[in-house]
Amino acid sequence: MKAKFLVPLFIFLLLAGFLGYGLKLNPREVPSPLIGKPAPAFRVPQLQAEDKTIAPEDLKGRVWLLNVWASWCISCRYEHPVLVDFARNSPVPIIGLNYKELRGDGALDVKGLDPATELASARQRARQWLVEHGGDPYTVSAVDLDGRIGIDYGVYGVPETFLIDQQGVIRYKHIGPITPESLRDVLVPKIAELQRAS
Amino acid sequence: MRRLALVAALSLPLAAHAGEAAPVADDPALEERVMRLSHDLRCLVCQNQSIAESNAPLAVDLRNQVREQFLAGKDEAAVVDYLVARYGDFVLYLPPFNATTLLLWLGPALLLVAGAGWLGWRLRRRVREAPPPLSAEEHARAAALLDGTAKPSQESRS
Numbered sequence: 001m002k003a004k005f006l007v008p009l010f011i012f013l014l015l016a017g018f019l020g021y022g023l024k025l026n027p028r029e030v031p032s033p034l035i036g037k038p039a040p041a042f043r044v045p046q047l048q049a050e051d052k053t054i055a056p057e058d059l060k061g062r063v064w065l066l067n068v069w070a071s072w073c074i075s076c077r078y079e080h081p082v083l084v085d086f087a088r089n090s091p092v093p094i095i096g097l098n099y100k101e102l103r104g105d106g107a108l109d110v111k112g113l114d115p116a117t118e119l120a121s122a123r124q125r126a127r128q129w130l131v132e133h134g135g136d137p138y139t140v141s142a143v144d145l146d147g148r149i150g151i152d153y154g155v156y157g158v159p160e161t162f163l164i165d166q167q168g169v170i171r172y173k174h175i176g177p178i179t180p181e182s183l184r185d186v187l188v189p190k191i192a193e194l195q196r197a198s
Numbered sequence: 199m200r201r202l203a204l205v206a207a208l209s210l211p212l213a214a215h216a217g218e219a220a221p222v223a224d225d226p227a228l229e230e231r232v233m234r235l236s237h238d239l240r241c242l243v244c245q246n247q248s249i250a251e252s253n254a255p256l257a258v259d260l261r262n263q264v265r266e267q268f269l270a271g272k273d274e275a276a277v278v279d280y281l282v283a284r285y286g287d288f289v290l291y292l293p294p295f296n297a298t299t300l301l302l303w304l305g306p307a308l309l310l311v312a313g314a315g316w317l318g319w320r321l322r323r324r325v326r327e328a329p330p331p332l333s334a335e336e337h338a339r340a341a342a343l344l345d346g347t348a349k350p351s352q353e354s355r356s
Contacts, residue, residue, distance in 0.1 A: 033286040147259050154284040156242035156256055
């Protein structure tokens with residue numbers, strides 16, 4: 001009977017525990033339903049080589065990273081040097097997905113631009129950005145002019161990074177800019193694990 | 199000055215409230231279908247808005263996807279499946295009933311039943327634990343109070 005006054009305290013602690021846990025969750029990190037599923041197919045022009053295309057099936061048999069980026073994306077500027085540094089001795093190819101290079105930039109009006117001109121200006125802008133920001137860490141970049149590939153990959157913010165295995169299955173998705181810590185603690189161990197599995 | 203700032207701060211949400219994005223297709227019936235479904239789909243960028251309410255570029259893209267797929271002859275369920283396959287259940291404002299959402303759906307009902315059960319138990323126990331009978335002295339005092347014959351001095355003392 002004496003312990004009765006502890007009941008509200010107990011309920012309070014329980015609630016505080018739940019709320020505290022809820023505070024630690026990041027609502028911006030929406031779990032991807034694509035983990036464990038084959039990477040959605042696409043075949044689009046490359047950013048670097050004008051006459052070449054790139055598709056996920058070109059990378060079959062290798063572990064690779066698909067990094068979604070754009071020159072208008074502010075967080076990409078923070079991520080870029082990390083990627084450039086990682087690319088120097090990366091165990092896997094980093095494939096860029098240049099997402100809505102022109103259409104994603106709110107300051108630009110590209111309505112009525114014909115596809116060839118849009119592709120050419122997007123290439124020019126993206127390459128220039130890479131030069132200005134410390135180099136090109138990508139083995140190749142795919143050009144996603146209208147963001148359709150992004151939708152297929154469930155991209156809802158740039159940058160995002162997918163880890164894809166030898167069979168072309170998405171194994172992990174990193175949301176937001178890659179940091180040296182997330183590389184060291186998460187991505188590199190996961191890459192090593194996938195490479196061992198082959 | 200400070201009061202002015204307060205008024206400005208309070209009216210900010212009104213100004214920030216975005217109107218619904220303008221429809222695009224020429225066919226009003228189709229546009230209505232697109233908007234109706236869009237109201238049930240969450241915008242992943244501005245998470246407390248539906249893709250019908252949001253003007254975020256992704257919301258515009260997703261509305262275009264919905265419109266395109268309707269034009270291609272897909273029905274509502276097919277379009278929802280398409281989006282869930284890419285963005286997960288999070289894209290739905292009405293979460294589906296499955297193992298992970300079991301507590302979400304049944305929790306309130308469970309709480310209600312538990313609360314009602316506890317209340318019933320308390321009430322029955324209170325009936326069983328009737329208050330002890332009055333002593334003769336208390337009885338006399340109660341009777342005096344009811345008759346209005348109790349002395350004021352006594353009342354104020356007690």
